[in-house]
Amino acid sequence: MSSYKLDRHILFRHRDVPNIREIDVFLADQGYQGLRKAIKEMKPSEVIDQVKAAGLRGRGGAGFPTGMKWSFIPQNISPKYIVVNGDESEPGTFKDREIMEYNPHLFIEGIALCAYAVGAATAYVYGRGEFLSTFRYLQNAINQAYEKGFLGKNILGSDFSLDIHLHLGAGAYICGEETALLNSLEGYMGQPRNRPPFPAVAGLYAKPTVINNVETLTGVPYIIQHGVEAYRKYGTEKSPGTKIISLSGRVNKPGNYEINIGTPVRYLLEELGGGIIGGKQVKAILPSGAASSILPGDKIDTAMDYEAMAAAGSMLGSGSFIVLDETVDAVWAEKKVIDFFKHESCGKCSPCREGTHWLKSIFTKITEGHGTKKDVDLLTTIINQMEGNCFCPLGEFVVPGVRTSLKFFRSEYDSRVVDEPANGAPVHLHL
Numbered sequence: 001m002s003s004y005k006l007d008r009h010i011l012f013r014h015r016d017v018p019n020i021r022e023i024d025v026f027l028a029d030q031g032y033q034g035l036r037k038a039i040k041e042m043k044p045s046e047v048i049d050q051v052k053a054a055g056l057r058g059r060g061g062a063g064f065p066t067g068m069k070w071s072f073i074p075q076n077i078s079p080k081y082i083v084v085n086g087d088e089s090e091p092g093t094f095k096d097r098e099i100m101e102y103n104p105h106l107f108i109e110g111i112a113l114c115a116y117a118v119g120a121a122t123a124y125v126y127g128r129g130e131f132l133s134t135f136r137y138l139q140n141a142i143n144q145a146y147e148k149g150f151l152g153k154n155i156l157g158s159d160f161s162l163d164i165h166l167h168l169g170a171g172a173y174i175c176g177e178e179t180a181l182l183n184s185l186e187g188y189m190g191q192p193r194n195r196p197p198f199p200a201v202a203g204l205y206a207k208p209t210v211i212n213n214v215e216t217l218t219g220v221p222y223i224i225q226h227g228v229e230a231y232r233k234y235g236t237e238k239s240p241g242t243k244i245i246s247l248s249g250r251v252n253k254p255g256n257y258e259i260n261i262g263t264p265v266r267y268l269l270e271e272l273g274g275g276i277i278g279g280k281q282v283k284a285i286l287p288s289g290a291a292s293s294i295l296p297g298d299k300i301d302t303a304m305d306y307e308a309m310a311a312a313g314s315m316l317g318s319g320s321f322i323v324l325d326e327t328v329d330a331v332w333a334e335k336k337v338i339d340f341f342k343h344e345s346c347g348k349c350s351p352c353r354e355g356t357h358w359l360k361s362i363f364t365k366i367t368e369g370h371g372t373k374k375d376v377d378l379l380t381t382i383i384n385q386m387e388g389n390c391f392c393p394l395g396e397f398v399v400p401g402v403r404t405s406l407k408f409f410r411s412e413y414d415s416r417v418v419d420e421p422a423n424g425a426p427v428h429l430h431l
């Protein structure tokens, strides 16, 4: 097991170097060396090539290759923008906040490298209203970076200039979806846009825009400073690097853990997370918060990389591992997920707006003891009608959780319901 232990923190340097949020401490720990190297020695296209070669994939959930995303940005159009997704809206995810709060300069350096690579002079960091204190730390670090010449006009004496602005939203799951985020940032209602056009072509203010997650960009300085080979020392061939997992639920030591990608789930639970509370058995894991298929407890030897998690029928996603033990009622747990989706559905399209409404009604009916066998079948009918018909991924995220909950825990549903009343008594729904 000990071979999975990281030899150093890449994203969580503050855990090795106290007070690294202060720029003098950060600089004394080789801070801003990646940016310095890029500006002094590399063309923007070379930065993109390095990020591509390193195999960095987006840490916001979809795992899209970052260098490829940057290469979609047209060079000859100006202005263009960087938008950093710090909404952290997935239930169980709390990693980006730790980065922004404790290691803000590494994050700022990552934003600056991205801006240098694609030729942007303005970046926005979008966070949620609850992140007020986090954004105070971040703003303080941004001010320090301006004072030392790592932001602002003619950075390190070059032609490259960059301003970073912080924006707090009101706190909505849908505003983590990149096009709804752009609407919110522009001052409109946080609802998703049609795609195409994709943000790389027409994003913020209809200009080419890179949208990346906080953790994604925070991984870039290491790649540029230490090189592709050093980065690929971590992780697997197809999923290189490290990833932060936000571990919560029925474990003794919940928290954020930076793992070597490819580490088995068992190591996370037993070694890092200190085992399951009271020595109970793992029943199931939601490895990407509410959005994921359930990973059943007998699959905890699965490696935490994009491919292995997909092969196990789930996903690595944003890495928000919510652990359920054998004492947790599976129907109750899925109802919690559905309550969340019903609350967060933006209402723009009917499959999601209506589907989450009816799912919530039926789950309430079942958990309150009024459900019938037909109701359980109706859950499948509803998700079948939602699948592939929702306007944006939020509605699609509802489907795998319900489907896998029914697949693995059908007996718990069946034991909660009764036969349909023979006399045709009215069905009691919670509308």
Ligand SMILES: Cc1cc2nc3c(=O)[nH]c(=O)nc-3n(C[C@H](O)[C@H](O)[C@H](O)COP(=O)(O)O)c2cc1C
Binding pocket: 057, 058, 059, 060, 061, 062, 063, 064, 085, 086, 087, 088, 089, 090, 173, 174, 175, 176, 177, 178, 179, 211, 212, 213, 214, 216, 217, 392, 393, 394
């Ligand atoms: C409903 C919904 C919520 C999302 N929430 C977040 C979020 O909180 N943070 C995030 O980085 N990405 C979130 N995403 C993914 C973003 O749309 C986008 O793919 C991501 O920010 C791209 O950055 P990356 O390539 O660096 O991962 C969400 C997507 C959906 C559909």
Ligand code: SF4
Binding pocket: 174, 192, 344, 345, 346, 347, 348, 349, 350, 352, 353, 390, 391, 392, 393, 394, 395, 396
């Ligand atoms: S699927 Fe439809 S209703 Fe649901 S969040 Fe997306 S656009 Fe809104």
